[in-house]
Amino acid sequence: MDFFHFFAQPETENSHDSQPCPILELAFLTMSAVISGAKTWQDIRQFGEQHLCWLRHYLPFAQGIPSEATIAALLSKLHPSQFNDIFINFINELRQAKQLAPIPLDGKNLRNSFGHEAKSALHTITLQPKPHGLIVAQPKAPRWRNEQQGVLEVLAALRLRRAIVSVYACNTQKKIVRHLWDKQADYVVALNNNHRAFRQEIAAYFHKMERKAPQSIEDYHDLTTGQQYKQLPVGEWLTEPMQWGGINVVLCVEPAAQLTLARKSESNAACYISSLKAGLPQFAESIRRPWGA
16 A cells, blocks of 8 residues: 555646646645644745755655745645545545444534535534544545435445445445445444334334343443443344344443433433444444534
């Protein structure tokens, strides 16, 4: 895997014109500076001047570090879609070279992102592996009502083999689960009110198995969050799973506050479905908190 192999070919508008700084050098300088905490054009230039010897271990930088205006002008000429594709390919290689981590998938409205001419706030789709905090992709979605289509486009651009993707809210859709399964990814999917019948069926399934075969229920108490996890393999008693590609287990998660109260119906617990065949500690790690993405 080589950073320079991926970023050697980005094109700019008027790329036939002479460039005061090679694009590859500019990309390497900018990404190194941003990873190190740079937030402005001035920060990027200062980083380059302070670390020029280090930068020259990898690229010549024969013309030194460009001015802030040059950095801004050249970066503004990059084709965003092409640069995004290059970056996604680079991240894909990173993920394949290392142990793959759970990837929370979420759509959010950006607060106060609308203006006088905008009819609605900016809506984005974010994929962000939990341990590293690196955003794999964050494209603009065509408003939240069309979020699922945007999610499918993002997933289509990624290599997800052996990845674990957690899905929440309106993205809990059979077509998204089928897409993940077709790409050889595992999933952990939260069932919300838009799948009320399946939630009720899972709650009744747990109630039935608690009476008839309690030893078949695997449970786990997460001391970090205080949540109680319960897991059952998919059985013939359930009818909905045949509509979800690759489903292997169903889970119920009770919040800590509920555990301190009198016993409530399982239907009040959060319900999840998954293609994973794993222990509950791994599920606890894979199930993201809605505010964590």
